[in-house]
Amino acid sequence: MTDIDLTTTSTDGFDTESVIGDFAVGIDPMNETGPDPNSVLVADYAACFLPAVRMGARKSGYDDLGKMAIEAEAELTDHDDLESISFTLKVEADVDDPAELAELGEQYCHVHTALREELHADVTVEVDAFEPTEATA
Structure with a gap:
């Protein structure tokens, strides 16, 4: 399943x-x-990372961090492949150790964990998979 x-x-x-x-x-x-797909991937990463920081901070005893935002930037290769992603995490609250927030995001963000070289889709191709429609018949 x-x-x-x-x-x-x-x-x-x-x-x-x-x-x-x-x-x-x-x-x-x-x-x-x-x-485009690269933008969606970067947005998905940021959308996972931000609540991961908040959740990790709560588990670590931080009080409310207030409003938070991520400004994301990505660089592409000449072939439009993602080469690098960078986040600027903006937090309303004043915290003693800002680097800890980044570490918490890395620890709890599922997308951060998934973005590794050995995680590629296992692709199976099924041909002749659709019934002809009126437009293609």
Whole structure:
């Protein structure tokens, strides 16, 4: 049994729609109808890292950190592959050891843990997988 199931579909062109439970996310590598995949990955990373910092801080006895934000930047190679990602974590509260907050984010963020070289998709290809539609028949 899997823990995450989703379907990503492209009817034509390059844009896709991913249906994750009750939610649909449009992604377009051309940045015309939605954000591109690299931007979505960086946003997903930031969206995981920020609450991970907050959760880790609470477990470590920090009082409320107040408003928090991440300003994310990413560098791409000449082939549009992600080369580097950097975060600027902004925290409303004054804390004695800001570096500890980064360490807590790294410890509790599932995306941070997943971004490692040995985690690549195990790809199986199924051909002739769809019934012809009126447009393709």
